[in-house]
Amino acid sequence: MSAVVVRNLVKTYAGGDRRATDDVSLEVADGEFLVLVGPSGCGKTTLLRMVAGLESPDSGTVSIAGKDVTDLPARQRGLSMVFQSYAIFPHMKVRQNIGFGLTMRKVPKDEVDRRVKQAAELLHLEEYLDRYPAQLSGGQRQRVAVARAIVVDAAVLLMDEPLSNLDALLRLQFRAELKRIVSQLGTTTLYVTHDQAEAMSLGDRVAVMREGKVTQLGAPLEVYDRPANQFVGGFLGSPPMNFLTARVTRGTLAIGDATLPAPDHLSTWDGREVVMGVRAENIQVATDPAEGWVPARVEVVEPTGAALLLTVRLADEQLKVQAPATFPARPDTGVHLRAAPDALRFYDPSTGLALTSDRSHDQGP
Incomplete structure (x- = not known):
């Protein structure tokens, strides 16, 4: 089981005039793809970073697989994360980039090679394994970042606006690929975006955030068809x-x-x-x-x-x-x-x- 449960998370940054997250509670079921969506400054990335262990809450708890990890460092939480920027090493070939996390964990080389090959096949990167990032397109680099995240077989996958740097057509194509990949893996996933279409198409459930609070949580079509308030109705839909x-x-x-x-x-x-x-x-x-x-x-x-x-x-x-x-x-x-x-x-x-x-x-x- 790799469910994520957050309870009453509060975070206020120094000098802030309001809470970045304001008593947020939600659960991500084992194997569920939950999307946090909302306008800039609503607290969605702060919430993700607290789950990841990159930020410490003022109060509240984070549990993963039934274990309280609130005070654990990020490396001990069993997570993998994909950032908005590709964050791949320019001096390493694709093969080395994908296997970097495994190498750092001192996984045997033959096992690293097996997992890298498996991830490359899943993301259609087989023919690019011996290229450097500078020889790849933006979409291919983002695939490398996703492959590096999934290859470590983490209990939970966190994604912070991973498609925002892609052009519109590439974003549409990669969105479908990402949904297929996560579905195949069955990994518990928490995904942050400001793009409402992305949220609607990817998530099993969508949590719409505003001013540090989750204002509505539900299946995408339910939230779209029956907004709990005017903000949700005005934010979702184009x-x-x-x-x-x-x-x-x-x-x-x-x-x-x-x-x-x-x-x-x-x-x-x-x-x-x-x-x-x-x-x-x-x-x-x-x-x-x-x-x-x-x-x-x-x-x-x-x-x-x-x-x-x-x-x-x-x-x-x-x-x-x-x-x-x-x-x-x-x-x-x-x-x-x-x-x-x-x-x-x-x-x-x-x-x-x-x-x-x-x-x-x-x-x-």
């Missing part, structure tokens, strides 16, 4: 979730002159405003009016290849709508919109927290 102000009045939602049926769980909010969230891809768009469709006006048309991204004006609100690539949209023309009721999410305007059928009374007036 474009981010649309947020509109709506007034609840006797079972209806009023957005400007447009009205929609209000769900039952908003009955305690009658006469008050709520924030309605909806994803761009969950809004249907048409040129002709029909019953139940809401009029809007197109402001901007952005072709994305497979679809059009429309910026439209609904009453005093602006929102993003995804339309088919063949949709006849032009700026300053009228369209009609409709969203399925089950695609709408609602939030308390004062706290930003989700209003759901089991929480609405707790967050109501």
